[in-house]
Amino acid sequence: MGLLWRDWPEVLRTRLFAGCAIPAQPLALRADRTMDPVRQRALSRYYLAAGAGGIAVGVHTTQFAIRDVGLFEPVLRAAAEVADGRDALLIAGAVGRTEQAVKEARIARGLGYHAVLLSLAAFRGAGEEEMIAHCEAVAAEMPLFGFYLQPAVGGVRLSASFWKRFAAIENVAAIKIAPFNRYATLDVVRGVTEAGALDRIALYTGNDDHIVGDLLTPFVLGGRPAHIVGGLLGHWSVWTERAVALQARCRQGPVDAALLALDPQVTEMNAAVFDVANDFAGCIAGCHEILRRQGLLEGIWCLDPDETLSPGQADLLTAVSARYPDLTDDAFVAANLNAWLV
Template sequence: MRHSEMNPEVRRLIAEGIVIPAHPLALNADRTLDVAHQRALTRYYIDAGAGGLAVGVHTTQFAIRGVGLYKPVLELAAETAASWTKRPLAMVAGLVGSTRQAVAEAKIARGIGYHAGLLSLAALKSASEQEIVAHCEAVAREIPLVGFYLQPAVGGVILSADFWRRFAAIDNVIAIKIAPFNRYRTLDVLRGVATANALDRITLYTGNDDHILLDLMLPFDLRDQGVTTRAHIKGGLLGHWSVWTASALKQFEMCRAARGKTSLPADLLALDARVTDCNSALFDVANNFHGCIAGCHEILRRQGLMQGIWCLDPAEGLSPGQMAEIDRVCREHADLADDAFVAANLQKWLA
């Protein structure tokens, strides 16, 4: 499927920049799929105002593939979304593995009705950049792509600005999630897309959970042979936005309203640090992100959107000291939560 064949309303949404939460996986105590709470999560994100959903991605747990849950989880999210709202939603499927696996997953996602694939390159650590580009080209023949610069701490591959130039030259690339958690590497993506003259076609999304709001409001000036090109990161596709999503929508709209103005409100700039502080606890920065998925689960458990924080891998959970940090940020940044919104709607979502 080519991007020109996409639902035009969905293509417009992606191009304008939207909030796309990375959808978690709700499990029962026996680590099997909890369908009721999985549906409730999808309904929560839709009612919070998300413009799309990313399913089968890192936050959904890559291990769903090994237990036969990849297709069922994608189908459940798509069916729930279609029955819950009539407004257009950008449905993004996570794609991983070798070229053969990623192409197969792209075909599954396209068959279910997903609009794009978020392509993880973590399985290609030993490949050259030329080989990785060829891999991306093969998958792009099946479905429009959202590129993914995943931080090395959780399996990402370090890639050059020249790689991103070549990646941006692939016609069926529609967006890039920039998530290296590194300002230098973030600029490499921007430079690469600008050098490919693709900034008008490819929409930049932040996945930098350590600088969400700054990424969304600051302009980026890129210089090439004395010519300045100003770029903006227009949307976000984030694991952090799997929690407190209604509040994230408000923050996103504030950043979008401030973007392009000659001065930015100091309070909005300062809010970035508070959001980053929350992320440090949820994503378990103190333990090199080991508990990043379980940390998000804990917030959802407290709100009743999950029954527990179980992950598919029994060894994956909260790190020592992480619960105390989550308690701290919930106490100190209580105004950034959306507990009242969830409480008012939870029974409806679980019905």
Template sequence: MHWTDIPTPALESLRAGTVIPAHPLALGKGTQIDLVRQRALTRYYVDAGVGGLAVGVHTTQFEIRENGLYDKVLDTCAEAAGDWTGRPLVQIAGLVGRTEQAVKEAQVARNLGYHAGLMCLAAWKDASIDEMIDHCATVAREIPLFGFYLQPAVGGVPLPFEFWKRFAAIENVIGVKMAPFNRYDTLNVLRGVAAARAEDRIALYTGNDDHIVGDLLTPFTIVRDDDTLTLPIRGGLLGHWSVWTKGAVELHQKCRAAQETGTISTSLLALDAEVTDCNAALFDVANGFQGAIAGCHEVLRRQGLLLHTRCLSDRETMGPGQADEITRVCREHPHLTDDTFVAENLERWLS
């Protein structure tokens, strides 16, 4: 599958910039999927106004592979989205592992109608840049790729400018999610895309959940040869946006409007700090990101979309004091939540 095979409405939405939540896993008993609530989550995101879904990614839990759930989760979410909306949605599937595994996952995703694969390189910690680029180029022959700079604190690999320059030069790369939680590394990605002269092909998305608004507002300027380019980050593919998603859509619209007019208010700058404060609670920064997935589950549990916060891995649990921190940010930043919207629609989504 080549990027020119992506339906035009979905490709245009991706490049214009949109909200793409990283889709959680709804567990029932043991390691079985709670199909009702898995579909309800997808319906929630669609009705909240997202432009795409990312499934099989970090927030979905990488352990779905070893538990034999990868195909089922991707299929359930794609089917639920297709049944619930006539809008074009960008469908992105997480791809992990060494080349054989990533190719198989790309084939599964392609056959289920996904438009791109989000390329996680956590399994390539000791590899050279040459080896990682060869791997990415091989997988790109199966499906268009979305680069993924996963922060090292949760298993990511440090990826220098040279990697991003060569990755962006792969012709079937259509986007990059920047999530190193590090400003220097984020700039290296942008410089790499510019150096590869791929800025018109590659959509830039923030995955920096600790600096969402700042990324969406900053006119990143990159010097190439004798020219100065401005490379805006148009959208976000975020675990943070798996919760309070209607508020995220509204926030993204405000940021895009500010991008277009070039007018950035102090209230928007204040939102950057408020959203980061919320993320510190959701991702359990105080405990080294122990509850980065469980914290999102806790918000969804309180809203009734999930029954519990349990994850496939025993290591993925709420950190000490995290529940209190979530309560605090909900109290202090209610304008960033969407509890009323969820309460009004929950029964319909669970039907």
């Protein structure tokens, strides 16, 4: 018998649907590219101390290649041990075709995770029927956090029809909308609206180019407004204490010119972190570099030795950090770092 989102503790259901910040956790490596368990746990402590409503692990920011080197379960376990007893949502990435995704969902369930962020990248070229059948099979094991990944980094184009059918799956708890495309973002909202599922599916942004705008926009596509209530973001794996405050401010208002002005500022910071100038080649290394500068990571190593910062990216990170100091949390990290690195 699989886990249903309706069986979660009430505090977690409330947190998800009210909206919260969920950082996508990076992978802490030593110079020899083995996992650094102390720093891996320190990242989880950082996110929870910053006020994050949960942690997403085994996702793109964690590096999909963890599955090839036997780190999928150890990384998930490290976050679960830190989060134990803290009422934090634990979201595990699940990838691949159905057999693999079901296996990963079962591992996550056994470790106490609450949902899986389900990537459909392995279904490029597949039909809608095949993808929906896949989603239903994984949903029989764990609640689903749907995921519209941008096609530029391996995602599959998904229509409003697909999202209507996906939203009809009873064990779908939320959807991360991350196509980096306003038309595709509307397709998700349209699909959930037409499925009559706005009351039981929480919408979360993953659109790094429009984070504040997504959180502030009422999407009125069927007579009643739909709202994106939170974010599950690789961008929020850094400067997390400020990200939590930003998400809360967007939800609480008031919506004034100062708040609207944060949208391009956050997007400019994301452009540096995610290496937009080089088609996202340095996006994971960019997150690592911020965490390295703060002392949370020892280096910026990725599992792929060729995956690193792009030329000029470090200077861009320095520039945006200086330009928007109120969107960074260096002082918060410095004050707590020693307590996390235990």
